[in-house]
Amino acid sequence: MTLEPREAPLQSLAAWPAADQRPVEVRAGEHVFHEGAFCDAIFEIVDGIITIYKNALDGGRQLVGIRLAGDLLAISGNDRYDCSAIAARASTVRRVSRAKVEALMQTDARLAERLLGACRAELAHTREQLMIVGARSALGRVAALLLDLSNRTADGAPAVDLPLSRGEMGDYLGLTIETVSRAMSRLKSSRIIALPRSDLALILDRARL
Amino acid sequence: MTLEPREAPLQSLAAWPAADQRPVEVRAGEHVFHEGAFCDAIFEIVDGIITIYKNALDGGRQLVGIRLAGDLLAISGNDRYDCSAIAARASTVRRVSRAKVEALMQTDARLAERLLGACRAELAHTREQLMIVGARSALGRVAALLLDLSNRTADGAPAVDLPLSRGEMGDYLGLTIETVSRAMSRLKSSRIIALPRSDLALILDRARL
DNA sequence: CGCTTGGTTGATCGAACTCAAGTCCGGTGG
DNA sequence: CCACCGGACTTGAGTTCGATCAACCAAGCG
Numbered sequence: 001m002t003l004e005p006r007e008a009p010l011q012s013l014a015a016w017p018a019a020d021q022r023p024v025e026v027r028a029g030e031h032v033f034h035e036g037a038f039c040d041a042i043f044e045i046v047d048g049i050i051t052i053y054k055n056a057l058d059g060g061r062q063l064v065g066i067r068l069a070g071d072l073l074a075i076s077g078n079d080r081y082d083c084s085a086i087a088a089r090a091s092t093v094r095r096v097s098r099a100k101v102e103a104l105m106q107t108d109a110r111l112a113e114r115l116l117g118a119c120r121a122e123l124a125h126t127r128e129q130l131m132i133v134g135a136r137s138a139l140g141r142v143a144a145l146l147l148d149l150s151n152r153t154a155d156g157a158p159a160v161d162l163p164l165s166r167g168e169m170g171d172y173l174g175l176t177i178e179t180v181s182r183a184m185s186r187l188k189s190s191r192i193i194a195l196p197r198s199d200l201a202l203i204l205d206r207a208r209l
Numbered sequence: 210m211t212l213e214p215r216e217a218p219l220q221s222l223a224a225w226p227a228a229d230q231r232p233v234e235v236r237a238g239e240h241v242f243h244e245g246a247f248c249d250a251i252f253e254i255v256d257g258i259i260t261i262y263k264n265a266l267d268g269g270r271q272l273v274g275i276r277l278a279g280d281l282l283a284i285s286g287n288d289r290y291d292c293s294a295i296a297a298r299a300s301t302v303r304r305v306s307r308a309k310v311e312a313l314m315q316t317d318a319r320l321a322e323r324l325l326g327a328c329r330a331e332l333a334h335t336r337e338q339l340m341i342v343g344a345r346s347a348l349g350r351v352a353a354l355l356l357d358l359s360n361r362t363a364d365g366a367p368a369v370d371l372p373l374s375r376g377e378m379g380d381y382l383g384l385t386i387e388t389v390s391r392a393m394s395r396l397k398s399s400r401i402i403a404l405p406r407s408d409l410a411l412i413l414d415r416a417r418l
Numbered sequence: 419c420g421c422t423t424g425g426t427t428g429a430t431c432g433a434a435c436t437c438a439a440g441t442c443c444g445g446t447g448g
Numbered sequence: 449c450c451a452c453c454g455g456a457c458t459t460g461a462g463t464t465c466g467a468t469c470a471a472c473c474a475a476g477c478g
Contacts, residue, residue, distance in 0.1 A: 054340060062343045064336045077329050083336070105318060112321030113314065119328040120286050126335045127273045127292070131263060134271045134342045134383035138434065166457065174343035179434055181458055198442090198457060347466065375425065388466055390426055407425060 023092045032085040032093060033074060039081045041095050043073040048091020049153070049163045052083045053171065063172035065125060066164070068152060072118040074098075088163040133174045141173045142183040143209045146193065150203055158203045166198075232301045241294040241302060242283060248290045250304050252282040257300020258362070258372045261292045262380065272381035274334060275373070277361060281327040283307075297372040342383045350382040351392040352418045355402065359412055367412045375407075 023046045026032055032043060032050060045067055052065035052073070064083060067073060073093070076082045105112045132144045150160045164172065170180045184201075187193045192209055194202040203209060232255045235241055241252055241259060254276055261274035261282070273292060276282060282302070285291045314321045341353040359369045373381065379389045393410075396402045401418055403411040412418060 054336065056340060056344050058345070060344055062340050064339055075329065076333060077326070082333065105322065107318060109315060109318040109321050112318050112325055116321055116325045116328060117286070119325060119332060120284065123328060123332045123335060124285065124291065126332060126339060127263065130273055130335060130339055130342065131265060131271050133339065135265050135269055136267070176435060177457080178436085178459085182434090185458070385467060386425080387427085387468085391466090394426070 023094045025092050026087045026090070028087055028089045028091075030087050032087065033081050035081055035084040037081050039074060039076075039079055039098060041098050042075060042101060043085075044094040044096065045069050045071050045073065046092045046094055048093075049088040050085050050091060050093070051088050051164070051168065051172075052085050054083050061171050062174070063168060064129070065122065066149075066152075066172070071121075072115070075115055075119055075122070088168075129172070138173075138175050138179045139183045139186060141175065142169070142180055143187065143192075145169060145173060146187075146201060146203065147206075147209055158206075160201045160203065162199045162201055232303045234299070234301050235296045237296055237298045237300075239296050241296065242290050244290055244293040246290050248283060248285075248288055248307060250307050251284060251310060252294070253303040253305065254278050254280050254282065255301045255303055257302075258297040259294050259300060259302070260297050260373070260377065260381075261294050263292050270380050271383070272373075272377060273338070274331065275358075275361075275381070276331075280330075281324070284324055284328055284331070297377070338381070342381075347382075347384055347388050348392045348395060350384065351378070351389055352396065352401075354378060354382060355396075355410060355412065356415075356418055367415075369410045369412065371408045371410055 026048075033039070035054060047069050050067045050071075050073060051063055052067060053061045053063045055061050066088070067085075073085050074081055074083075101111070101115075105115070128148070132141050132148075136144070146160060149162065150156060150158075153163070154160050162169075166177045166180045166184075169175075170177050173180065175183075184193070184195065187209070188195050190208075192203075192205045194204055196202065235257075242248070242250075244263060256278050259276045259280075259282060260272055261276060262270045262272045264270050275297070276294075282294050283290055283292075310320070310324075314324070337357070341350050341357075345353070355369060358371065359365060359367075362372070363369050371378075375386045375389045375393075378384075379386050382389065384392075393402070393404065396418070397404050399417075401412075401414045403413055405411065
């Protein structure tokens with residue numbers, strides 16, 4: 001949706017001495033970190049899809065982000081993770097010691113710029129999500145999510161692999177499972193999308209979506 | 210709600226050569242900048258309250274932030290402002306040339322850290338807003354907004370000056386004017402808050418709010 | 419005084435939630 | 449091979465809640 005504002009000062013954190021040597025594999029459904037746990041590392045997604053969520057007081061959960069390869073996780077800078085991160089599918093992440101990052105950042109402006117760029121991008125995405133959740137009808141929200149997923153994960157191709165279950169989509173959009181399902185069904189019967197499988201959508205009429 | 214993560218590397222941008230000498234006064238209801246306009250400066254709020262919003266495609270608007278003294282505006286780093294900023298009341302802001310900021314940032318890690326801190330804080334706030342808007346009932350959303358305003362503008366004191374009109378509260382929460390008004394009335398008749406004036410709330414029962 | 423603006427309140431309607439059956443599908447074990 | 453099972457998804461029926469439309473009120477102002 002929104003592209004990186006300017007040229008990235010760094011392609012990857014892998015070049016930095018703070019990075020651990022070997023990337024970490026994480027299976028679908030596994031946590032990368034938990035909200036409230038001590039934050040001793042940040043992560044860079046090498047491959048896969050990670051969802052970020054917070055637990056609400058009433059027991060529900062609110063997804064606050066969907067992050068893809070190249071994105072950074074846990075850049076909040078607090079001593080404790082302020083969100084949980086869970087792999088939507090099998091993914092691999094690079095673990096980077098937070099202490100080393102902070103030490104390096106004092107002296108190297110490029111690293112701070114890299115983090116700033118990641119934070120700006122995340123802020124833009126979160127605002128975009130806020131626009132989606134705040135304003136429109138259930139149908140519009142689901143449609144906006146599908147468009148966003150298409151643009152981000154499939155580069156605009158018609159076939160969109162849905163990394164989120166209906167329940168997760170609901171948690172992202174502030175809707176119930178049933179409402180998401182109904183919205184998908186309506187989009188299908190309107191010939192705007194096709195659903196060969198429940199986790200694969202084909203966008204037939206991008207304009208109306 | 211969420212405090213600044215660590216010690217701020219800089220108290221204010223005023224000390225920086227990129228800052229204009231005189232702060233700018235802006236009257237209530239006046240724009241600081243417009244979404245889509247060329248972004249040649251960022252701003253630091255010296256005093257007052259600024260609301261950030263984006264225009265939705267359907268004509269509505271979505272508030273994406275309420276910013277107070279000390280906060281920075283327009284740190285997205287894009288060539289064009291990605292939001293509009295409007296003074297909720299008479300405020301004064303410091304204008305800082307974007308070109309100078311970016312040039313300085315290349316060499317001085319402390320400036321980048323200052324921006325990163327602002328971006329992190331803004332991200333945390335936006336996520337908080339997402340939690341409020343995404344999940345709960347109209348009553349709960351209004352209550353959460355009141356609590357947030359109390360914590361941020363009144364430091365937890367019972368008397369909260371409401372800088373937002375009912376319509377703006379609705380735009381912030383994804384509700385209509387009438388629903389916000391009804392929620393306030395219900396909170397009032399439940400003796401949870403008092404409303405001496407429509408722009409002043411007294412929190413009587415913080416726990417239930 | 420009439421007009422405007424922002425807020426409140428009422429009545430109605432539709433959309434989304436809730437509760438409750440179904441269906442589909444992959445996996446497991448007899 | 450097939451019957452069974454569990455989980456995710458879908459669909460249906462009834463209810464609730466918020467949006468809509470509309471009237472009304474209070475304050476500010478020419």
